[in-house]
Structures are given as C-alpha cells and as structure tokens.
Amino acid sequence: MYDILRKYIDRVTSAVITDEEFVYIEQAFDVRKVKRKQFLLHEGSVCRYMSFIASGAMRQYSIDNSGNEHITTLALEGWWISDRGSFYNVTPSRYNIDAVEDSTLLVANLERINLLKEQSLTFLKMAHILDQNHSIAAQKRIEASVSYSAEEKYNYLVQAHPEFFNRFPQSMLASYLGLTPETMSRVRKQVLSR
Amino acid sequence: MYDILRKYIDRVTSAVITDEEFVYIEQAFDVRKVKRKQFLLHEGSVCRYMSFIASGAMRQYSIDNSGNEHITTLALEGWWISDRGSFYNVTPSRYNIDAVEDSTLLVANLERINLLKEQSLTFLKMAHILDQNHSIAAQKRIEASVSYSAEEKYNYLVQAHPEFFNRFPQSMLASYLGLTPETMSRVRKQVLSR
DNA sequence: AAATGCAGTTGATCCAGATCAATTGATTTA
DNA sequence: TAAATCAATTGATCTGGATCAACTGCATTT
Missing domain, CATH: 1.10.10 (Arc Repressor Mutant, subunit A)
Incomplete structure (x- = not known):
C-alpha cells in the first residue's frame, strides 16, 4: 500500500529513500478508503488532510454564485489531493473534494506533515518539488x-x-x-x- | 538594498534570520537595475534568474496564437518574479518579463539557488512557503x-x-x-x- | 508650441460559447 | 426487469464580452 508512495518520492526527488527514513513517512500516513461519491472535504470546513491517492480517482470543485460547478482538479492514483490554502492556513475551504471511483488514500494531517518535514529532509524536498510542480x-x-x-x-x-x-x-x-x-x-x- | 529581502524572509518564515545565515543569502544574490520597458526575459529563452523586486514594478506576459498579450503576473517591490517552469526545468519560456517602472532586482541563478537551499535551511523553508503561496x-x-x-x-x-x-x-x-x-x-x- | 503617440472612453456590431429544450441510450437502483 | 437517473447528443436561440472604429485628452518628443 505504501509502495506507490515510496516510488513516487524516489521519482520526484531523483533519489532512493532509505528504509529508516521511510519509516517516518509510513508512520505519518493513515490508510483511508473512500467509496465513489463519498466526500473528503465539504465547502465551508477546513481541509484537514494532505492525501496521496494510492488507487482510484478524485475531483475537487467549487460552486459559483449561479450554482454552477467548476472542477478545479482531477486526480488519479499517484497524485496528491488537498486544498493547500485551507490546509496550510487552517481556514475554511471554498471547495468540495469527492471520489469519482472507489479510492484508497494515504492521509496525514497538518501536525504530522509538519513533523515529518522536520524528521525527513527527503520529505521536505518532496513537498517543495510538489508545490513547485503544482504552481x-x-x-x-x-x-x-x-x-x-x-x-x-x-x-x-x-x-x-x-x-x-x-x-x-x-x-x-x-x-x-x-x-x-x-x-x-x-x-x-x-x-x-x- | 538587501534589507527588504531580509525582512521578507523573516516575515514569511515567522523567524528572525541570523547574521551568519544571511551572509549566504547576500552572497547568492546580485543587484541588478532595469529601466522601464527593459526586458528580463524574452519568450523562447530560458529564464535564468529568480528575481526579488527590491523596488519597482514588473510584469510577465505571453502572446497567444492571435497575437494578443495576456499578462499572467503583475509584481511590485517585495515580490518575486520568475518563470518557475522554465527556471527549474531549464526549458525555453513562453513568457516575456519586462519592467513597468525602473526597478532594482536581487537576482540569483539556478546553481546559486540550489546551493543556497543546501546552505540555508531558512532559505529552503522560505522557497517552500513561496511556492505554496504561489500555488x-x-x-x-x-x-x-x-x-x-x-x-x-x-x-x-x-x-x-x-x-x-x-x-x-x-x-x-x-x-x-x-x-x-x-x-x-x-x-x-x-x-x-x- | 507643434507634432506624435499612447491610454482611456464611447458607440455599433459581431460571435463563440452559454442556455434552454427535447431525444436517446446507458447505468444504477429497487 | 422495470423504473428512475444520469450522460451524451443535437437543435434553436440568446448574450456577455470581443472586435472594430472614431474621438479626446495627456504626455513625450522635436
């Protein structure tokens, strides 16, 4: 289950992470299964998790003043999904995130992510590259x-x-x-x- | 000249950087003055610099298939300007960057930025937060x-x-x-x- | 101070894509 | 397996913002 995350980290950091370092990462993330159409985040609440999609398909969308849906992110296995703004600033989100297919996620909350960035330099670098790519x-x-x-x-x-x-x-x-x-x-x- | 950058780093990292650490940062950046309408980046060439605007105003824009300009970024003193994609991946940029007012920039190339991220954890954190905010x-x-x-x-x-x-x-x-x-x-x- | 040229305004017209509506086929649920 | 959704298509019509064009200052150059 954690294999795909490990391979992802190796790939984006262009390195091979050691077993000792990966232990920290494994400990930080919980496995969470979501069924199709199940929500991971509702508009108005704080996005508490940074989620790595181990399998499945997710989407993030907002609803505008006229009631129209606008999808901002579509993500498959091997991608991350989270409302960064809400997650890092601990503010209510304007987005919804739900599952398009039954999915398996690896989730970690802000405390764990911050701790992990102290514990694992590789993870810090990965997070940095992730944000670079995202931007x-x-x-x-x-x-x-x-x-x-x-x-x-x-x-x-x-x-x-x-x-x-x-x-x-x-x-x-x-x-x-x-x-x-x-x-x-x-x-x-x-x-x-x- | 470097003061505004130092204050910026203190502010975004919620810390006060030490003199020793700031020496690395000061050494990495060169001062560069650009006149109004002068270009920092031309479409088709690689964006070689990460630039902090110490004073002035800059813009980034692309030109679409119909010849219309689209401004993607407007930036004032205390902001960074660079085509991240071109800069980090060392690929030709589709953007132009020029000065809207006479401006003073603090510029560093990719080698210096990468070295700096090894030398200064504060700078690495700042770069990370910068990318977060940008995204x-x-x-x-x-x-x-x-x-x-x-x-x-x-x-x-x-x-x-x-x-x-x-x-x-x-x-x-x-x-x-x-x-x-x-x-x-x-x-x-x-x-x-x- | 005349000349040149932008930045902004206003009017008239046009058009890409939205909206509304009806139909068909596929998928989910009971 | 029938009923009920839902996804996709196709047609008719509408509209927000683009385009084209003319005019008016300011500001820069000569």
Missing part, C-alpha cells in the same frame, strides 16, 4: 483558460492527460476545461471529424 | 477566471490588490484579468456609478 501546472492552466479557444482547450487535454478520457465522464472533463457539456460534445465531434 | 494564489486566479463575470473580476482586483490601480495602467489590469481594455473601461464606469 507550474497552475500557471499553465491560467494561461490555457484565458488564451485558448474551446477547441484548443480540448486538444490540450487530449495531449496533456489522455488517461482522463477513460477515467472521468465527459461532463467532468468539460467542467475541468471551463466549458459546458454541450460545447464539449460539439467540440469533440468537430475534432474527431478531421 | 494557492494560482488556484484562486484559475477559479476567478472561470467562475467570475467581468464585473466580479474587477471587484476582486479592487479588494485583493488596490495598490495595483496606482502603479499599473488600466489596460494592463484589463489584460491581467483577461478582459479587453474596452470592457475594463465599461465595467469601471458601471461599478463607480453605484
């Missing part, structure tokens, strides 16, 4: 959302995350791209016909 | 760009960064919000008349 990815999404047309957004997703198409319903992909399901359907038809 | 802010901008109307975007900027209105021309603020200058002007008129 780089966020930058790209901002750019995509302001400068791409619906069709360009669709094409971007096809090449950036082709695996999403087998794991998430098309309407969720639409929301993730900032499109309506109808527009997504039309764009898809358009693109496939070429 | 939290990026998350908010993504949300704003997909779920806010033009007027809501304008109001968001007024409350989030009122200081921008005295430092950047309105057309740049429009681009930063993903609006045209004409729409920005109309929204402004609309909002002020209430």
Whole structure:
C-alpha cells in the first residue's frame, strides 16, 4: 500500500529513500478508503488532510454564485489531493473534494506533515518539488483558460492527460476545461471529424 | 538594498534570520537595475534568474496564437518574479518579463539557488512557503477566471490588490484579468456609478 | 508650441460559447 | 426487469464580452 508512495518520492526527488527514513513517512500516513461519491472535504470546513491517492480517482470543485460547478482538479492514483490554502492556513475551504471511483488514500494531517518535514529532509524536498510542480501546472492552466479557444482547450487535454478520457465522464472533463457539456460534445465531434 | 529581502524572509518564515545565515543569502544574490520597458526575459529563452523586486514594478506576459498579450503576473517591490517552469526545468519560456517602472532586482541563478537551499535551511523553508503561496494564489486566479463575470473580476482586483490601480495602467489590469481594455473601461464606469 | 503617440472612453456590431429544450441510450437502483 | 437517473447528443436561440472604429485628452518628443 505504501509502495506507490515510496516510488513516487524516489521519482520526484531523483533519489532512493532509505528504509529508516521511510519509516517516518509510513508512520505519518493513515490508510483511508473512500467509496465513489463519498466526500473528503465539504465547502465551508477546513481541509484537514494532505492525501496521496494510492488507487482510484478524485475531483475537487467549487460552486459559483449561479450554482454552477467548476472542477478545479482531477486526480488519479499517484497524485496528491488537498486544498493547500485551507490546509496550510487552517481556514475554511471554498471547495468540495469527492471520489469519482472507489479510492484508497494515504492521509496525514497538518501536525504530522509538519513533523515529518522536520524528521525527513527527503520529505521536505518532496513537498517543495510538489508545490513547485503544482504552481507550474497552475500557471499553465491560467494561461490555457484565458488564451485558448474551446477547441484548443480540448486538444490540450487530449495531449496533456489522455488517461482522463477513460477515467472521468465527459461532463467532468468539460467542467475541468471551463466549458459546458454541450460545447464539449460539439467540440469533440468537430475534432474527431478531421 | 538587501534589507527588504531580509525582512521578507523573516516575515514569511515567522523567524528572525541570523547574521551568519544571511551572509549566504547576500552572497547568492546580485543587484541588478532595469529601466522601464527593459526586458528580463524574452519568450523562447530560458529564464535564468529568480528575481526579488527590491523596488519597482514588473510584469510577465505571453502572446497567444492571435497575437494578443495576456499578462499572467503583475509584481511590485517585495515580490518575486520568475518563470518557475522554465527556471527549474531549464526549458525555453513562453513568457516575456519586462519592467513597468525602473526597478532594482536581487537576482540569483539556478546553481546559486540550489546551493543556497543546501546552505540555508531558512532559505529552503522560505522557497517552500513561496511556492505554496504561489500555488494557492494560482488556484484562486484559475477559479476567478472561470467562475467570475467581468464585473466580479474587477471587484476582486479592487479588494485583493488596490495598490495595483496606482502603479499599473488600466489596460494592463484589463489584460491581467483577461478582459479587453474596452470592457475594463465599461465595467469601471458601471461599478463607480453605484 | 507643434507634432506624435499612447491610454482611456464611447458607440455599433459581431460571435463563440452559454442556455434552454427535447431525444436517446446507458447505468444504477429497487 | 422495470423504473428512475444520469450522460451524451443535437437543435434553436440568446448574450456577455470581443472586435472594430472614431474621438479626446495627456504626455513625450522635436
């Protein structure tokens, strides 16, 4: 169960973590299973966990003033999911996180994460790289959302995350791209016909 | 000159850095002055520096397929500016960075930054917090760009960064919000008349 | 002080994508 | 296995914000 996390850490830090160091990490995280449609975080409450997805699929979304859902994150096994802002600043979240498939998570609360960063330099580095990657990815999404047309957004997703198409319903992909399901359907038809 | 950086580090790490440790930081950064309209980074080249703005105002923007400018970042003294993706992965950037006002920067290249992270744990922590904050802010901008109307975007900027209105021309603020200058002007008129 | 050129405003028109609505097919639940 | 959701498609219509265009200061240059 913890293997996939260990491999993840080795990969992103470009190193091989020692058994002694990994013990700290193993101790910090609890295994938690969530069923499809079960919530990990509700809007208005504080995001208490940093979660590593060992298996399954999760999504994070907000609801705007007009009641429309906007998916901000789609995540599969081997990815992290958490509302960083809420988690680190211990403030109420504006997001919901729920399971798109039955999933197994490795979860740790803020105290454990902070302790772990003191105990394991490798983990600190991993957390740092994780945030770097997250902020780089966020930058790209901002750019995509302001400068791409619906069709360009669709094409971007096809090449950036082709695996999403087998794991998430098309309407969720639409929301993730900032499109309506109808527009997504039309764009898809358009693109496939070429 | 380095004072503002020192205060910044103290503030974000909630600690007071020692003189010995700060020596490393001082040594890593060079002072660089840029004139208004001068470029720090051109699209297509690698972003070689992580820059702390000691004084002045900078912007980062990309140019889309239709030739339109999209400002992704506006930054004032006490902020960092850099294309993280290009900087850390040493890949060509799709962004331009130039000075909106004559500015004084403290710049360090990747080698120096990496060395500094080994030498100074405080700096490593700062870099980590910096990336955290950046990714939290990026998350908010993504949300704003997909779920806010033009007027809501304008109001968001007024409350989030009122200081921008005295430092950047309105057309740049429009681009930063993903609006045209004409729409920005109309929204402004609309909002002020209430 | 004339000339040039931006930044901002205002008006008229246009369009990409949203919204509303109906239909079909697939999946979940009872 | 029937009923009830839900996902996806397709068509018709609408609209927020973009685009195009003309005009008005300011500010910079000569």
